[in-house]
Amino acid sequence: MGQAYSTIAFDPAKCDGCGKCMTACASVKFDSTDTTRSLIQIVRSGGASIEPPRPxxxxxxxxxxxxxxxxATVCPAGALGKNGATGVIDWDASKCVDCLLCTIGCTYAGIALDEHSGRVSKCDTCEGKPACVPACPTGALRHVTTARIYNEVGSWEDLFAPGLAGCQGCNTELLMRHALRRVGPDTVLATPPGCVPGMGSVGFNGTTGTKVPVFHPLLTNTAAMLAGVKRQYERVGRKVTAMAIAGDGGASDVGFQSLSGAAERGERILFMVVDNEGYMNTGMQRSSCTPYGAWTSTTPVGEHTRGKSQDAKNLPMIMINHRCEYVATASTAYMEDLYDKLDKALAASERGFAYLHVYSPCTTGWRFQSALNIEVARKAVESNFVTLWEYTPESGLHFTRPVDKPLPVTDYLEAMGRFRHLSPEQVEHIQKKVTENLRFVRKIAEQADEQ
Amino acid sequence: MHTTDYLIAGSSHAALEAINAIRMHDGEGSITVVTRDPHRPYSPTVLPYVVSGRSTPERVYLRDDAFFTLNKVDYRSGCALAGLDPAAHQARLADGSTIGYRKLLLATGASPVVPPISGIDRVDYHVLRTLDDATRLRAAMAGSKNAVVLGAGLVGMHAAENLVKAGASVTIVEMSKQLTSGYFDEVAAGMIEQAFLGNGAKIRTGHRVVGLEPGPKGATLQLDNGDTIPADLLLVAVGVRPELGYLDGSGVATERGILVDDSMRTSVEDVWAAGDCAQARGFFTGTPVMNAILPDATVQGRIAGMAMAGDPGIKPYPGGVPLNTYHFFGRHAISVGSAAVPEGGRAQVRFDAASGRYLRAVFDRDERLTGIFGVNEFFDAGVMAQLILRRTDLGPLRERFFAQPLATGRELMSQLWR
Structure with missing residues (x-):
């Protein structure tokens, strides 16, 4: 299998040319204040004639x-080569003969002469902890470590059977497989009616779709049944993770009383909600998580109605009010963030109730092309239509991916068909709701900061 | 008879890149490498550093056995190509055996030119093209008091510097009027000359050797003006050219090298050529040229490998651009592109005697860079090569580019990166 590597990513739209990355690099690498020695060089680009330069x-x-x-291909001395473990192009100073041919090979000015030493120098990513990245005040530089998911997680056992029967382009399979991989084989899984058993978790012809014990509770009693199963395992002294993968309908509507009860009692379970904003498995009926204006089969667009006329319930915010051990929202557009939260939720579920709410665009019910699932998920976050945060009773609520310059909500709404009919007034209502929701969550985050 | 899908003759940069390119597209086809050299792959370019002791023979190899195992390559060293029958898709080796191939790459490199000087067959002399040459020269260098280097190209100059540093009295004899001609212009060559003179070397440019006689210790050279120079070590470094005797009767078209098209294909079906043995289109001239430099060998080897494997991602050869770097006595010289000023174009020069910084840039009539040469003036040669290859319009930035080639080159290139 191929290997993925961490990388330093640069967003030119955010760079204002302050040069702090170069100062940090020169200092760390050469103990120097001379930024010309920095292995990362910020250069003027397109608008070179405009003074002063802008981001x-x-x-x-x-x-x-x-x-x-x-x-490396033009190095006559075998002094340069790709390190298979780290992905870094390693430079072997003892083999290098200072011929500078490598500077002919590189199109990116990524290896250059350090005039102080008379030798070439290049970025080695500071052994995986690049000093330039934390020095960047604008977020233009990021150290992308998503590679861990491919390398480490890729080798963990996939605990779902092959051939899950999801709709084309659905991200729920991704979510199910990744989540169960992370949680591991010592798990008892509850999948109430919805897309997840619909895709095959409960199996066919007498065999389950998972390699762990799985059961199919009712929509109404998922959390209660799972809590009971967990307690029984605790009673006989076996350590297992009790996990639910439920839809938003089951969790926020008829299943809410058992969910709320289990959270209130602090049952030691991990409850993951896959929020596709409706009862998509049974024909795309509205749920209390369906947003205002959205078309569903029970909120049709016609002479009398123009999609759903009520706003969505903010279920994760309600879960905070149970003072759960851990509550977080996540998105498959941000897998690192999702993994981070899975880790924390798993740990928290050993102490008490852990609730993870994952936003999951529905290709079929939301009406967008099957290739665009992750793009739609990303736009939901970038427009602040949904927000990614985590909560613990100790440290309160914190945004994990704050959005400084949100996209207009229309960018998100126009990405799918279920909002195609919206009138300007309806769009305005949604934009207001987004702002209000954000203000509400921010207030709680600010209170956490004040502590 | 052994048969193979891909037969590669040669084992240096062009051959190694071809192996990579083939394996990118064809993971299974059998690859056989035959090379006259007895060693694992190395670069001729590193040899001056083996002579100087900066590197050692066991540390210069570019690939280990594991590479060939991993890539399923049958690597046969000490196994020179001796003849070719393209109609039968068969190659004859020096040991008399025959190999059948589906596709053949000729990456046989070049050999030192031995000038037809009277008496050269009766004296002991060195050349520097193989690892064994380098080992032999290094051993001889230790005892040398009076060394003569014939030829002032980069190989000769490198060796001369090594000999100077080893304590020998060194004379460089060069037929043309300046050192390193073809690599660096008159001013840069003058700086190189001064550095050598300042370190005690003697330089006899504009002279040819007309005779060689065995002397009490080595040889005695006779110059065209009647001067004689004793040499206890003689290095012949007047250039290289491909040895193509193995193509006799094969029908593969050659001039100074093996003629190839923009996918490195020769005139004969299923035979490609790349590297120092190939004569491919020159970027500036549009006609087939010899551009025997390492970076071009890698580009050609890559293209040949892709063509042989049928990789649809292949891009035609952009044409050969001269690219050279040269270190001398702690200074560095870089040359990218053509020194000749194109019609309607111009050359710009600056020189700062105090710092020894010299820069010459050549632009065509449309303000596009065609060549840039520096001594002690660092710029990104790879970026410059791209600006030339992409025929980038420097337009209003030309003055700033000349004042700050490093920063402005990066600035220009940054618009082409994305």
């Missing part, structure tokens, strides 16, 4: 740690 007018000269490194 978006800078580019980066930095080793790309190429998969197919030209510097």
């Amino acid at each position: 978006g007018e800078f580019e980066l000269a930095l080793c790309r740690q190429c998969a197919d490194p030209k510097c």
Whole structure:
């Protein structure tokens, strides 16, 4: 299997050319204040004639740690090579003969002469902890470590059977497989009616769709049954994770009383809600999580109604008011964030109730092309239509992916068919609701900051 | 008879890149490498550093046995190509055996030119093209008091510097009027000359050797003006050219090298050529040129490998651009592109005697860079090569580019990166 690597990502739209990354690099690498020695170089780009430069007018000269490194192919001394474990193009100073041919090979100015030493120098990503990234005040530089998911998680056992029967482009399979991989084989799984058993978790012809014990509770009693199962295992002294993968309908409507009760009692279970904003498995009926204006089969668009006329219930915020051990929202557009939260939720479920709410765009019910699921999920976050945060009783609520410059909500609404009919007034209502929701969550986050 | 899908003759940069390119597209087809050299792959470019002791023979190998095992390559060293029958898809080896191939790459490199000087067959002399040459030269260098280097190209100059540093009295004899001609212009060559003179070397440019006689210790050279120079070590470094005797009767078209098209295909079906043995289109001339430099060998090897494997991602050869770097006595010289000023174009030069920084840039009539040469002036040669290859319009930035080639080059390139 191939190997994925961590990388330093650069967003030119956020770079204002302050040069703090270069200061940090020169200091860490050479104990120098001379930024010309920095292995990361911010350079002026397109708007070079405009003074003073503005954000978006800078580019980066930095080793790309190429998969197919030209510097290494033109090195006559075998001093450069791709490190299979780290992905870094390693430079072996003892083999290098200072011929500078590598600088001919590189198109990106990623390896250059350090005039102080008379030798070439290049970025080695500071052994996986690049000093430039924390020095960047605008967030233009990021150290993307998602590679861990591919490398580490990829080798964990997939605990779902092959051939789950999801709709084309649905991200729930991704979610189910990743989540169960992370939680591991010592798990008892509850999947109440909804898309997850519909996709095959409960199996066919007498065999389950999972490699762990799975059961199919009613919509109404999922949390109660799971709590009982967990207690029985505790009573006989076996350590298992009791996990539910439920839909938003089951959790927020008829299943809410058992969910709320289990949370209130602090049952040691991990409850994951896959929120596709409706009863999508049974024909796309509205749920209390369906947003205002959305078309569903029970909120049709016609002479009398123009989609759902009520706003969505904010279920994760309600869960906070149970003072659960852990509550978080997540999105499959941000897998690192999702994994981080899975780790924390899993740990919290050993102490008490852990609730993870994952936003899950529905290709079929929301009406968008099957290739665009992750894109729609990303736009939901980038427009603040949904917000990603986590909560613990000790530290309160914190945003994990705050959005500084949100997209207009129309960018999100126009990405799918279920909002196609919206009138300007309806769009205005949704934008207001987004702002109000954000203000509400922010208030709670600010209270956490004041503590 | 052994048969193979891909037969590669040669084992240096072009051959190694071809192996990579083939394996990118064809994970299974059998690859056989035959090379006249007895060693694992290495670069001729590193040899001056083996001579100087900066590197050692056991540390210069570019691939280990594990690489060939992993890539399922049958690597046969000490196994030179001796003849070719393209109609039968068969190659004859020096040991008399025959190999059948489906596709053949000729990456046989080049060999030192031995000038037809009277008496050269009666004296002991060195060349520097193989690892064994380097080992032999290094051993001889230790005892040398009076060394002569014939030829002032980069190989000769490198070796001369090594000999100077080893304590020998060194004379460089060069036929043309300046050192490193073809690599660096007159001014840069002048700086190189001064550095050598300042370190005690003697330089006899504009002279040819007309005779060689065995002397009491080594050889005695006779120059065209009647001067004689004793040499206890003689290095012949007047250039390289491909040895193509193995193509006799094969029908593969050659001039100074093996003629290839923009996918490195020769005139004969299922035979490609790349690297120092190939004569491919020059970027500036549009006609087939010899551009025997390492970076071009890798580009050509890559293209040949892709073409042989049928990789649809292949892009035609952009044409050969001269690219050279050269370190001398702690200074560095970089040359990218053509030194000749194109019609309607111009050259811009600046020189700061105090710092020894020299820069010459050549632009065509449309303000596009065609060549840039520096001594002690660092710029990203790879970026410059791209600006040339992409025929980038420097337009209003030309003055700033010349003042700050490093920063402005990166700035220009940054618009082309995305």
